[in-house]
Amino acid sequence: MSTGYVYHELYGWHDTGTHAGLLPADPRRGLQPHRHFENAEAKRRVHELVVVSGLLDRLTRLAPRPATDEEILAVHTPGHLARLVAANDTGGDAGDGGSPFGPGGLDIARLAAGGVVRAVEAVVDGAVDNAYALVRPPGHHALADVGMGFCLLANIAIAAQAVRRSRGVARIAVVDIDVHHGNGTQAAFADDPDVLTISVHQDRVFPPDSGHVTERGTGAGHGYALNLPLPPGTGNGGYLEAFRRVVLPALRRFQPELILVAAGFDANAVDPLARMMVTASGYREIGRMLVDAAAELCGGRIAFAHEGGYDPVYVPFCAHAVIEVLAGVEEPLEDPFAANFDNQGQQEAQPHQSAAIAAAEELVGDIG
């Protein structure tokens, strides 16, 4: 089993400044300066755990390259790229006022998107069996004409379009496990029946009023966007039931040639930006189900692109668990917090969670 791994120190240099977490600091509103929630720490610590645990020795390092204008413009408008280019010397914001970047921020965003392209190309070419792109800034909220939710460029959508064009990959499934709705990826392929987008997320956290089960794609793409909003407090049991009843059956019906995963870990039990209860063992099982689905459906071709996840202590264990699955590690790193999180009652699927899952389950049959 060869697992490609993309990481670059520049990802840690993406400067999201000293917002008061989410909002620009402003003493007139009582907003004290504090590092932005989307700072380098959680992601840099994922990499450091991969190194210190020895897992890196079992991975095939892939060097990222900048996404080209052509690759970016396959997803984004010239106006959005021009916005980022114009602010690249001074720093600025990707468009929603909450997605800041410093000088050279576009260069780093290009390297993040290009890092995902590199990982996906290596999987499609068979240079590696699967891959993990530990990139920053994230991408799954970025729309064609505006960045949002800390995302400047739509990393996964750019990578999907790149391999469709360069390698003729036709049917791609994108599974978004970030706790926030993968609105950007969904929008990029809303009318395209050859890209199935599935998003499992906490109901209506972000973007506002987005990710409803009724959002199903448009025109020829109707039925090829699947949304699974889950109630706050959903833990491993609810997530694994969602995968068994909805995600895996949908992938089987769609028969993808490639599976891409928007790998956010902000559904973890102690994340500051959501209210779910997933633990490292839950992520390990999710990773296992997705890797097994790729083996069953598309020759094992699967690539993960890092998205959100903000707790600097626990996210490393959650992401490490998934990368271990990709690399076929038999003796996983123990989660030192398991005793705190794994045995809480919330880890069993609750009736209201199963009801939310059932609403999405009904729609799987429309996938042709």
Ligand SMILES: O=C(CCC1CCCC1)NO
């Ligand atoms: O992790 C994220 C960013 C979510 C935040 C963006 C503004 C409020 C919540 N998206 O996947």
Ligand SMILES: [Zn+2]
């Ligand atoms: Zn998120």
